[in-house]
């Protein structure tokens with residue numbers, strides 16, 4: 256079955272004789288895809304590794320601790336264990352690699368793409384390309400993508416790209432959206448919430464969050480993620496403008512340093528963040544973002560600092 260793309264010049268606009276400015280992708284239908292159910296996972300040696308991959312995805316700090324510097328899991332940003340459309344689902348990603356990435360200006364294998372997730376989103380350390388952690392994650396992704404076409408952008412791939420906001424994204428309006436819809440779970444200071452030692456709601460900024468090198472620090476990615484997925488359980492209630500404003504607000508706070516940092520915030524901005532999509536190196540409310548960032552690596556640094564034995 257082929258579902259039509261999200262934006263479709265409908266009969267209404269044709270009838271009204273207005274020019275329908277559909278984005279380029281509207282011409283290319285994105286095939287719909289449903290990943291296999293968890294129950295259909297075969298009880299084989301391969302199935303065992305797939306299951307391991309799913310566990311790593313869901314409990315990343317516990318199952319892949321030596322590579323993780325914060326308390327997020329892969330599923331914090333790729334919901335329903337990487338199954339949910341519009342939260343960069345793993346079945347849709349699997350069929351798009353190897354791929355050229357502007358971020359590092361070369362063709363990335365899937366293993367290298369996943370290394371980046373650990374280094375930036377998990378504020379940690381990249382596993383070696385042949386590490387069992389990456390083998391398990393790739394096996395899980397491969398299995399989720401069973402029978403999907405290769406090299407095709409599937410419906411629900413990535414995060415949504417929202418149209419540019421009508422009004423420039425704004426810190427004060429964003430803070431109001433945050434207080435009303437987000438603070439109840441993520442905390443007034445974006446610090447998340449723990450139940451004893453166990454994290455229930457992940458941090459959105461500060462030392463326990465993703466670092467300045469992660470894709471979620473880009474306002475466009477965050478707005479698209481938030482619009483389609485937050486507030487959790489009530490997704491879709493925010494207007495596009497509210498999603499942009501709260502994404503701006505969230506990413507106008509300090510978080511762990513970009514691990515690619517070199518020389519100064521200004522130089523690092525020029526090399527890696529030179530776009531309107533990033534507030535790194537920009538002054539907001541009298542604070543130069545990136546200038547007071549905790550070092551990257553989070554809790555891995557404490558582990559490293561402990562004497563051996």
Ligand code: HEC
Nearest residue numbers: 327328329331332343347348372373376413465470471476
């Ligand atoms: C803080 C949120 C966050 C966390 C945690 C996170 N990711 Fe992501 N991930 C993103 C964002 C944002 C993107 C899109 C990045 C971009 O395009 O710049 C992405 C993209 C991806 C992609 C590529 C998707 C595609 O369609 O090309 C894969 C694969 C992926 N992540 C896997 C993982 C895995 C595995 C983990 C855990 C080790 C993880 N991510 C943790 C936010 C996150």
Ligand code: HEC
Nearest residue numbers: 330331332334436437440456457458459481485486487501
């Ligand atoms: C009902 C509780 C709840 C509310 C309200 C809520 N979230 Fe979340 N949010 C979560 C949970 C839980 C996750 C992790 C996803 C999961 O475990 O399924 C999450 C994940 C996230 C993430 C990605 C992970 C991270 O820590 O960076 C972002 C960004 C985010 N939420 C932003 C928001 C914003 C902005 C709002 C307000 C518009 C909001 N959330 C409202 C519970 C909530």
